Amino acid sequence: MHSPFVFALYNNVVRHTGFFARYEDVEHCRTELLASEQIITVTDFGAGSHTGAGRQRRVRDIARTAAKPRQLGQLLFRLVNHFQPRTVLELGTSLGLTTAYLATANSKSRIITFEGCPATAAVARETFNSLGLRTVELIEGNLDDTLAPTLAALSAPIDFAFFDGNHRYEPTVRYFEQCLACRTDQSVFVLDDIHWSAEMEKAWEAIKAHPEVMLTVDLFFMGLVFFRKNQPKQHFSLRFDHVMDKLLDRARRLSA
Numbered sequence: 001m002h003s004p005f006v007f008a009l010y011n012n013v014v015r016h017t018g019f020f021a022r023y024e025d026v027e028h029c030r031t032e033l034l035a036s037e038q039i040i041t042v043t044d045f046g047a048g049s050h051t052g053a054g055r056q057r058r059v060r061d062i063a064r065t066a067a068k069p070r071q072l073g074q075l076l077f078r079l080v081n082h083f084q085p086r087t088v089l090e091l092g093t094s095l096g097l098t099t100a101y102l103a104t105a106n107s108k109s110r111i112i113t114f115e116g117c118p119a120t121a122a123v124a125r126e127t128f129n130s131l132g133l134r135t136v137e138l139i140e141g142n143l144d145d146t147l148a149p150t151l152a153a154l155s156a157p158i159d160f161a162f163f164d165g166n167h168r169y170e171p172t173v174r175y176f177e178q179c180l181a182c183r184t185d186q187s188v189f190v191l192d193d194i195h196w197s198a199e200m201e202k203a204w205e206a207i208k209a210h211p212e213v214m215l216t217v218d219l220f221f222m223g224l225v226f227f228r229k230n231q232p233k234q235h236f237s238l239r240f241d242h243v244m245d246k247l248l249d250r251a252r253r254l255s256a
Contacts, residue, residue, distance in 0.1 A: 005228070006217060006236055013082045014075065014219065014240065022104040023074055026097060029127050030070070033063035033095055040119035059095070059123055067094055068164075068192070072221060073101040075240075076162060076190065079224075080105035083188055085159030090114065091147070091175055092164035092192075093138060096124030102162065103133045111136045112150065114143055114165060147175060151182055158182040164192040169199040173206050180212060189225040194218065208235055 036059035043055075068076075080088065080102055086109060093099055093115035103111045113136060115121040121140045128136050139146050143165050151158075161179050166172055172191070179189065194204040204223055208216050217224040218237040 003215070003231065003234060003236070005231070006215070006234075006238075009082075009217070009224075010238055013078045014238070016078055020074075020077065020081070023070075023077070025131055026073065026100045026104065027070060029100065029130055030063060030067065030097055032130075033067070033097070033123075033127070034060050036060050036063070038123075040123065042120060043117040062120070063095055063097075068098045071240075072192075073098050075219075075222070077101040077105040079188065079190065080109065080160060083160060083186075085109055085188070087154070087156045087159050088112070089158055089161040089179065090164070091143060091162065091166075093124045094120060094164075096127035098162070098164070099124065099136060099138075100127060100131055100133060102160075103128075103136050104131070107135070109135060109160075110156075112139065113137070114139050114141075114146055114150075116140075116142050116165070143171070143175060147178055151178060154182055157184045157187065159184070159187055161187070161189045162192065163189065167193055167196055167200055169203045169206075172200065172203040176203075176207055176210075180210075183227060185227050185229050187227055191223045191225065193221065194223040195220060 038059045039056055040059060041055055042057050076098060084106055088102055088109050088111045090099055090102060090111065090113040093113040099111060099113045103109065115124060115138060118140060121138055124138060139150055158179055163172065163175060165175065176189070183189070191204065191207065194200055207213060207225060212227055213225055214228050214231060214233050215226040216235045218235070219240045221240065
């Protein structure tokens with residue numbers, strides 16, 4: 001790697017193997033969700049599930065198949081802990097585990113998270129309450145209807161954004177471009193599942209080519225986007241070695 005910024009980020013944040021006490025709190029919530037027999041009716045505005053699950057789903061099954069794995073949630077925690085953003089957007093709350101990692105990484109951050117499914121949002125609120133998270137604002141409804149007015153009402157720029165709300169090309173690029181109006185040169189955007197489908201591959205390539213994007217890091221499961229104008233446009237593909245094999249094995253089991 002020829003970028004000192006990426007070299008430091010990769011070694012000190014991405015590959016960091018230390019322990020943060022708040023990890024245990026979030027994982028305790030995961031354990032409870034994995035044991036939940038509650039059945040909810042899921043409303044999905046995105047590309048749907050790779051597992052072919054129907055609308056009636058057990059919370060434990062959503063936690064097992066749709067919630068971000070521990071390793072990726074903790075990577076998001078480390079990114080927020082490192083960059084210390086004041087305003088964080090998450091497009092796609094699900095059961096609230098990823099939101100919890102984002103919120104516990106910096107108690108001073110304002111977390112705005114979007115969830116389209118009312119039943120899933122209700123479970124997420126229970127997650128936030130159990131962790132005592134007071135800085136999370138959950139906005140319920142279709143992102144096509146809720147994102148633009150929320151951005152228009154922001155009084156501060158977006159310092160950090162995690163895109164996990166729709167796994168199709170056009171909405172992903174549209175949401176990204178909408179958020180660009182509120183970013184700064186120091187903002188960090190993270191896109192989930194950039195190689196999840198052909199549409200997500202296409203969206204990732206379009207975002208990399210965007211003239212305002214100066215630096216990207218492809219970690220296979222996630223893509224990091226930076227707007228730092230003090231360096232030439234560069235794209236990196238780096239291995240997330242200490243979690244890659246486990247996550248690939250999990251994906252194989254789910255698709256079997």
